[in-house]
Amino acid sequence: QVSLEVIKRLSSYLRDLKTLENNGVTVVSSGSLAELLGISSVQFRKDLSYFGPFGKKGVGYNVCTLTAKLTELLGAGDCMGFALAGAGKLGSAIIQYSSLQRFNIKIMAAFDSDRRKIGKKIDGLVVADAKDMETTVRTMGLKIGVICVPAKAAQQVAERMASAGIIAVLNFAPTEIKILKKVHVSNVDICVEIEALSYFVRQSAT
Amino acid sequence: QVSLEVIKRLSSYLRDLKTLENNGVTVVSSGSLAELLGISSVQFRKDLSYFGPFGKKGVGYNVCTLTAKLTELLGAGDCMGFALAGAGKLGSAIIQYSSLQRFNIKIMAAFDSDRRKIGKKIDGLVVADAKDMETTVRTMGLKIGVICVPAKAAQQVAERMASAGIIAVLNFAPTEIKILKKVHVSNVDICVEIEALSYFVRQSAT
Ligand SMILES: NC(=O)c1ccc[n+]([C@@H]2O[C@H](COP(=O)([O-])OP(=O)(O)OC[C@H]3O[C@@H](n4cnc5c(N)ncnc54)[C@H](O)[C@@H]3O)[C@@H](O)[C@H]2O)c1
Numbered sequence: 001q002v003s004l005e006v007i008k009r010l011s012s013y014l015r016d017l018k019t020l021e022n023n024g025v026t027v028v029s030s031g032s033l034a035e036l037l038g039i040s041s042v043q044f045r046k047d048l049s050y051f052g053p054f055g056k057k058g059v060g061y062n063v064c065t066l067t068a069k070l071t072e073l074l075g076a077g078d079c080m081g082f083a084l085a086g087a088g089k090l091g092s093a094i095i096q097y098s099s100l101q102r103f104n105i106k107i108m109a110a111f112d113s114d115r116r117k118i119g120k121k122i123d124g125l126v127v128a129d130a131k132d133m134e135t136t137v138r139t140m141g142l143k144i145g146v147i148c149v150p151a152k153a154a155q156q157v158a159e160r161m162a163s164a165g166i167i168a169v170l171n172f173a174p175t176e177i178k179i180l181k182k183v184h185v186s187n188v189d190i191c192v193e194i195e196a197l198s199y200f201v202r203q204s205a206t
Numbered sequence: 207q208v209s210l211e212v213i214k215r216l217s218s219y220l221r222d223l224k225t226l227e228n229n230g231v232t233v234v235s236s237g238s239l240a241e242l243l244g245i246s247s248v249q250f251r252k253d254l255s256y257f258g259p260f261g262k263k264g265v266g267y268n269v270c271t272l273t274a275k276l277t278e279l280l281g282a283g284d285c286m287g288f289a290l291a292g293a294g295k296l297g298s299a300i301i302q303y304s305s306l307q308r309f310n311i312k313i314m315a316a317f318d319s320d321r322r323k324i325g326k327k328i329d330g331l332v333v334a335d336a337k338d339m340e341t342t343v344r345t346m347g348l349k350i351g352v353i354c355v356p357a358k359a360a361q362q363v364a365e366r367m368a369s370a371g372i373i374a375v376l377n378f379a380p381t382e383i384k385i386l387k388k389v390h391v392s393n394v395d396i397c398v399e400i401e402a403l404s405y406f407v408r409q410s411a412t
């Protein structure tokens with residue numbers, strides 16, 4: 001059973017591998033690849049081992065092959081749609097950012113409960129009424145939801161998404177979402193990222 | 207040499223431990239703690255082992271003690287300030303979010319190059335002119351910078367932050383920042399998070 005953490009790491013390995021490919025690199029040792037990725041080569045080989053034998057000991061990895069295998073593995077070849085609730089500052093930034101389409105995910109619908117935001121067009125996407133979320137999500141068969149509403153609205157929004165068929169949620173609201181076990185909830189907290197950096201700042205000061 | 211990944215995990219363990227504490231839990235086994243944290247108990251014990259012997263085999267961990275030790279370890283008792291460049295949609299959302307002060311990090315200054323944003327007040331913080339960033343960062347002795355500017359401006363903003371004394375950067379712009387080895391650069395990409403969820407959606411469909 002692969003953890004979300006491993007998948008996230010593989011996802012960013014893929015992004016770095018594509019950069020190597022674009023720079024014309026054809027073969028890379030696990031040592032230099034690990035250095036590029038900022039992880040130990042042990043960690044890297046362990047992550048890949050979940051999915052099959054990759055690379056040749058002593059020779060390294062063929063960048064093209066590894067990129068193709070990771071793309072297939074992550075299903076990064078097909079595009080997957082998602083719904084977003086809360087077209088506020090964070091939500092709007094995400095809508096615009098995803099339209100850059102650097103990855104194979106695509107925002108298919110965005111919802112808000114604020115009259116002034118419903119009907120607003122952000123990078124070609126029209127913000128819909130939060131009342132229509134279940135119907136739209138079900139009709140489109142969307143399986144991923146992104147929550148960018150205030151903390152007090154998050155729990156209910158998550159439940160409504162789940163009832164409409166969503167099975168994976170990315171939550172930004174600073175609250176714990178309690179939902180059926182079959183729904184994957186991933187929480188993103190920028191403060192955790194900044195706090196992690198503060199640890200290193202203290203270490204370098206000593 | 208502890209990796210940023212371990213520190214980030216410890217940071218979110220701390221947040222979950224505080225929740226347990228608030229719910230009156232006093233002792234917890236590594237098994238149930240790991241389940242709560244969504245990781246393997248092997249991973250959990252390994253992460254803690256970097257910093258000392260914690261808990262008693264067979265008994266579990268004293269929540270209060272573990273929380274206190276992690277707080278001390280992460281320096282989560284003191285507050286660390288940071289600067290933010292790019293008070294746009296994402297930047298404004300982050301300024302407001304950090305003012306919730308759920309963690310021991312505090313935004314001390316925000317900068318923008320847009321006339322219409324300079325002087326704007328967001329949750330008590332006045333957006334300053336990007337021209338004054340180096341001087342202000344140096345005067346305040348800030349060590350952490352958050353980059354929320356467009357991709358084409360990110361590299362230069364990072365260099366200016368580094369020249370002003372910043373040694374850890376959290377970058378949101380979709381571009382690789384090339385900087386001196388002594389400056390820690392952490393990249394956050396919401397699309398990587400969503401892509402990771404799409405992997406699980408595919409798995410559950412098969
Ligand atoms: N995790 C992080 O790192 C992080 C960073 C920044 C913000 N946040 C959080 O993200 C959320 C959004 O932040 P923001 O600054 O964009 O706030 P915002 O107020 O600008 O946006 C929230 C939007 O949600 C809408 N909304 C409220 N209830 C709704 C509902 N039931 N259905 C649909 N839409 C609804 C509002 O009308 C508004 O447009 C907040 O919970 C904030 O704390 C998290």
Ligand SMILES: NC(=O)c1ccc[n+]([C@@H]2O[C@H](COP(=O)([O-])OP(=O)(O)OC[C@H]3O[C@@H](n4cnc5c(N)ncnc54)[C@H](O)[C@@H]3O)[C@@H](O)[C@H]2O)c1
Nearest residue numbers: 093097292294295296318319320355356357379394395396
């Ligand atoms: N990593 C992610 O997951 C993620 C998610 C959303 C947005 N983004 C990225 O974050 C950045 C900000 O997104 P946004 O939607 O808030 O954009 P935005 O256009 O709303 O905000 C950008 C702000 O930066 C300011 N700016 C431009 N050049 C500057 C400079 N040299 N110094 C100081 N300020 C400057 C602009 O005036 C503007 O206010 C973009 O690069 C975007 O691609 C990343």
